[in-house]
Amino acid sequence: MTAQITALVDPNVSATSRRLAWLAAAPDGHPLGSAYLWIPTAGGVADLEIHVHPAERRAGIGTQLLHAAIDAAAVAEPALLGILTQPVEEGSPGDHFCAAAGLRRVLRLTYTRLALDSTRLALDSTRSAAGSLGHGAPEAVRAVPGYRLVHWEGRVPDDLAETYVRARRAMDDMPMDDATYIPPVWDVPRLQAVADAVARRNEILLVTAVLTTGDAMTADDAMAADDAMTADGGKAADGGKAADGGKAGGGGEMVAFTELVVRGDGTGDGQHYGTGVLPEHRGHGLARWMKADQIARTRARFPRLAGLLADTADSNTAMRRINESLGYQPTHRSLLYQHDLHPSPDASR
Structure with missing residues (x-):
C-alpha cells in the first residue's frame, strides 16, 4: 500500500530538543500510523518512534515512515550522526521490522x-x-x-x-x-x-x-x-x-x-x-x-x-x-x- 505521508507541525520544542512528526494515511484519509523524531539541539543522535496500526502492518507503512524520518534527519541542522530507535521487545513485530529494514542492532536491555x-x-x-x-x-x-x-x-x-x-x-x-x-x-x-x-x-x-x-x-x-x-x-x-x-x-x-x-x-x-x-x-x-x-x-x-x-x-x-x-x-x-x-x-x- 502507498500511503500519504504528511509532515505535521509539532509545537513540542524545548531547550534541548525539537520533535518532527509524520502521519501516514490511506487514500480515504483514515490514519494508518505515525512517526516521531526527536532531534537534539546540540546534534548527535536523534531518537525515533514509529507506530503502525496492527491491522495495517506488513504493507510498507512503517517503511515509508522510516524513510521520511531518515530523509529529514539527513538534512537536519546541526548534522546528526544517526537515528536510534525506541526500545523494541525482543521477538516482537517491531524487532522484526527493524531487522528487515536493515537497521543495526546496537544495544540489548533487560x-x-x-x-x-x-x-x-x-x-x-x-x-x-x-x-x-x-x-x-x-x-x-x-x-x-x-x-x-x-x-x-x-x-x-x-x-x-x-x-x-x-x-x-x-x-x-x-x-x-x-x-x-x-x-x-x-x-x-x-x-x-x-x-x-x-x-x-x-x-x-x-x-x-x-x-x-x-x-x-x-x-x-x-x-x-x-x-x-x-x-x-x-x-x-x-x-x-x-x-x-x-x-x-x-x-x-x-x-x-x-x-x-x-x-x-x-x-x-x-x-x-x-x-x-x-x-x-x-x-x-x-x-x-x-x-x-x-x-x-x-x-x-x-x-x-x-x-x-x-x-x-x-x-x-x-x-x-x-x-x-x-x-x-x-x-x-x-x-x-x-x-x-x-x-x-x-x-x-
Missing part, C-alpha cells in the same frame, strides 16, 4: 521489576535499607563511612544544584555497546527542565544522592562488585524540597545519584531513570546503598505503589547484579536499533 506488595523493608538506625528486598532473609545495607545521603522531590534544591550538575558526568560512560552516544551537557536550567517535564505529566521525580562528608575511607569499606553507573531507564516536582531524614545543605560534594519517577497518585509501578556514581568514588558500595534507601523511602512515602521498574543494558553487569541483590526480577528483554548517517567520532561506541 527489564526488571521489584514487587513492593511482597517486599519487607526496614530502616536501621543509620537510615540504611534492608537488602534482598524482595526475596529471602533481609541483609543489612550499611551506610558507607565518609558519605551521607540526601533526598528531594522535583527540582533540585538551590544549594545542591551546582554540585548535581557536576555529578551528572557519572552517566557519561554508561554502557551503550555499539550505539553512538554523545553525553549531554548539563547545567542547572536543564536539570530544572527535566523536573518540570515530569511534573507536567502529573508525576513525581524522586532523587536520592550521595554527598561526601570528608571522612576517610578504609579498604574494608570497599565493595567493588556493588558499584557502577547504569542506564536505569528512561529518557526523562515542584519546589525541590529535601525529603524527611536526608536534609539538603550541610556541605559536601555530590558523587552519586539515583532517580525514580512515580505517578502523581502514588499507584501503579514507579520507573527508575538514571543511576550514576562518579568513577573516582566507585568500589565503595554507594550505588546499592542509595538505591536500597530510596526503595525503602519510596515504599513508605507511597504505600499504594505496586512495584518499581528498571531497564539495564545487558553489558552493565555490575548494575544488574545490584538490582538482582535488591530483589528485582527480569520481565523481558528489549533491543535498540540504529541507522547511521555519518561516521561516529568514536567508532568504539
Whole structure:
C-alpha cells in the first residue's frame, strides 16, 4: 500500500530538543500510523518512534515512515550522526521490522521489576535499607563511612544544584555497546527542565544522592562488585524540597545519584531513570546503598505503589547484579536499533 505521508507541525520544542512528526494515511484519509523524531539541539543522535496500526502492518507503512524520518534527519541542522530507535521487545513485530529494514542492532536491555506488595523493608538506625528486598532473609545495607545521603522531590534544591550538575558526568560512560552516544551537557536550567517535564505529566521525580562528608575511607569499606553507573531507564516536582531524614545543605560534594519517577497518585509501578556514581568514588558500595534507601523511602512515602521498574543494558553487569541483590526480577528483554548517517567520532561506541 502507498500511503500519504504528511509532515505535521509539532509545537513540542524545548531547550534541548525539537520533535518532527509524520502521519501516514490511506487514500480515504483514515490514519494508518505515525512517526516521531526527536532531534537534539546540540546534534548527535536523534531518537525515533514509529507506530503502525496492527491491522495495517506488513504493507510498507512503517517503511515509508522510516524513510521520511531518515530523509529529514539527513538534512537536519546541526548534522546528526544517526537515528536510534525506541526500545523494541525482543521477538516482537517491531524487532522484526527493524531487522528487515536493515537497521543495526546496537544495544540489548533487560527489564526488571521489584514487587513492593511482597517486599519487607526496614530502616536501621543509620537510615540504611534492608537488602534482598524482595526475596529471602533481609541483609543489612550499611551506610558507607565518609558519605551521607540526601533526598528531594522535583527540582533540585538551590544549594545542591551546582554540585548535581557536576555529578551528572557519572552517566557519561554508561554502557551503550555499539550505539553512538554523545553525553549531554548539563547545567542547572536543564536539570530544572527535566523536573518540570515530569511534573507536567502529573508525576513525581524522586532523587536520592550521595554527598561526601570528608571522612576517610578504609579498604574494608570497599565493595567493588556493588558499584557502577547504569542506564536505569528512561529518557526523562515542584519546589525541590529535601525529603524527611536526608536534609539538603550541610556541605559536601555530590558523587552519586539515583532517580525514580512515580505517578502523581502514588499507584501503579514507579520507573527508575538514571543511576550514576562518579568513577573516582566507585568500589565503595554507594550505588546499592542509595538505591536500597530510596526503595525503602519510596515504599513508605507511597504505600499504594505496586512495584518499581528498571531497564539495564545487558553489558552493565555490575548494575544488574545490584538490582538482582535488591530483589528485582527480569520481565523481558528489549533491543535498540540504529541507522547511521555519518561516521561516529568514536567508532568504539
